[in-house]
Amino acid sequence: MLRLGNIAGLCLLVMAAPMLHANVIQGVRTHEAPDYIRVVLDTSKASKYSIFELQNPHRIVIDVKGAKPSSSLSLNSTKELTHIKGLRGGRREDGYRIVVDAEVGFKPKAFTLTPIAPYGHRLVTDLYFPKKTAKPRFEQRPRPAPTTVTKGRDVMIAVDAGHGGEDPGALGPRKIQEKHVVLQIAQRTVNEIKKQKGFDAFLIRDGDYYLGHRKRTALARDKRADLFVSIHADAFKQASVSGASVYTLSDRGATSETAKWLAERENQSDMLGGVGNVSLDDKDPMLAQVLLDLSMNGNRSQSIQVGEAVLRNIGKVTKLHKKQVEQAAFLVLKSPDMPSILVETGFISNPGEAKKLAQASHQLKLSKAITSGITEFMRANPPPATWLAERREEIRYTIGRGDTISEIAVRYGVSSSALKKRNRLSSDRIRVGQTIYIPRG
Numbered sequence: 138m139l140r141l142g143n144i145a146g147l148c149l150l151v152m153a154a155p156m157l158h159a160n161v162i163q164g165v166r167t168h169e170a171p172d173y174i175r176v177v178l179d180t181s182k183a184s185k186y187s188i189f190e191l192q193n194p195h196r197i198v199i200d201v202k203g204a205k206p207s208s209s210l211s212l213n214s215t216k217e218l219t220h221i222k223g224l225r226g227g228r229r230e231d232g233y234r235i236v237v238d239a240e241v242g243f244k245p246k247a248f249t250l251t252p253i254a255p256y257g258h259r260l261v262t263d264l265y266f267p268k269k270t271a272k273p274r275f276e277q278r279p280r281p282a283p284t285t286v287t288k289g290r291d292v293m294i295a296v297d298a299g300h301g302g303e304d305p306g307a308l309g310p311r312k313i314q315e316k317h318v319v320l321q322i323a324q325r326t327v328n329e330i331k332k333q334k335g336f337d338a339f340l341i342r343d344g345d346y347y348l349g350h351r352k353r354t355a356l357a358r359d360k361r362a363d364l365f366v367s368i369h370a371d372a373f374k375q376a377s378v379s380g381a382s383v384y385t386l387s388d389r390g391a392t393s394e395t396a397k398w399l400a401e402r403e404n405q406s407d408m409l410g411g412v413g414n415v416s417l418d419d420k421d422p423m424l425a426q427v428l429l430d431l432s433m434n435g436n437r438s439q440s441i442q443v444g445e446a447v448l449r450n451i452g453k454v455t456k457l458h459k460k461q462v463e464q465a466a467f468l469v470l471k472s473p474d475m476p477s478i479l480v481e482t483g484f485i486s487n488p489g490e491a492k493k494l495a496q497a498s499h500q501l502k503l504s505k506a507i508t509s510g511i512t513e514f515m516r517a518n519p520p521p522a523t524w525l526a527e528r529r530e531e532i533r534y535t536i537g538r539g540d541t542i543s544e545i546a547v548r549y550g551v552s553s554s555a556l557k558k559r560n561r562l563s564s565d566r567i568r569v570g571q572t573i574y575i576p577r578g
């Protein structure tokens with residue numbers, strides 16, 4: 138039972154002798170993201186802190202109350218950080234002070250994170266670049282609206298490399314980290330897709346920094362991606378498990394034990410990667426859920442179809458873990474706006490497969506296979522107003538689970554009656570796997 142008297146007494150004791158129970162700063166890490174630099178302090182306890190900025194010259198001061206440095210703490214990073222000259226520290230009467238010497242006026246934003254393996258307590262300070270010095274990597278490229286299009290646009294593919302920054306993802310033998318391997322495969326995949334006429338692609342993260350699940354899909358939406366592909370190379374509790382798999386979102390539980398286990402691991406990313414105050418900056422939560430439920434069904438069958446095409450192609454270059462597309466509740470696939478798939482390129486926990494995943498030649502094979510799957514699907518089901526769609530007289534469409542005549546008609550901007558007439562359908566009845574033709578609108 139808790140008694141107030143005891144708590145008050147404990148607080149007094151802590152305040153009277155702070156150094157006896159000091160918060161030890163054990164280490165510091167930095168990561169550079171497109172719009173901020175992250176400084177992470179590993180601490181032995183939850184930190185009490187204050188942060189302020191100074192000018193002439195620019196500095197950011199992080200005061201950690203009641204803290205002391207561990208004897209091995211080094212603030213000299215060998216990493217080159219944009220507009221940062223260095224970090225230095227000094228003991229103070231009431232704790233420890235870290236000063237970041239900067240070249241520009243960063244805007245700091247700090248928060249603490251509670252322990253999650255392999256990390257203990259963390260104090261995170263994100264130093265946002267001033268507006269004019271921010272690197273314009275994620276600038277929104279306006280796309281013409283369909284009504285004003287004279288020449289069809291490219292099909293746009295968002296390629297997401299899982300994890301990054303504070304979240305290394307799965308760890309393989311000889312210090313192979315999932316976050317590095319998947320970024321390389323993602324980069325190669327973007328290159329391969331861009332080579333295809335009528336296609337364009339971009340990376341969701343293009344460096345070693347973490348992005349929250351919501352941020353990843355928001356970036357894809359900003360660029361009006363037609364498809365979201367998240368690339369991973371995961372670990373399983375048994376090192377013998379190997380092979381590639383493709384996943385789509387499920388809200389009704391996982392299709393297999395591995396799928397469930399992996400989804401749980403992947404969903405921890407936001408905690409490992411250190412997403413501070415997760416806010417629904419895009420939509421009201423109620424509305425977001427409604428949109429999710431409404432548009433999920435149409436995208437779900439498309440996701441499964443594109444997933445099947447990717448799996449079929451990957452199966453030609455590497456062993457498959459499962460021969461069909463699996464489903465699990467992956468948070469990063471929860472985007473109402475576009476079909477989304479997650480490709481596990483192999484198990485980094487399997488020594489043989491980890492070695493292959495790190496090889497350029499194998500990465501290239503995987504990237505080409507992923508590209509073939511995507512382009513096969515898109516050529517058969519081109520999104521409206523794209524060069525691919527306009528090049529064709531009409532679109533061949535394969536009916537997926539949950540598809541209805543009226544919903545397909547709306548999606549392609551034709552009337553239900555025109556759709557039925559073209560396909561000589563006397564009713565709205567269609568079956569999964571059936572091919573229909575969509576006349577030009």
Ligand SMILES: [Zn+2]
Nearest residue numbers: 299306369370
């Ligand atoms: Zn992963």
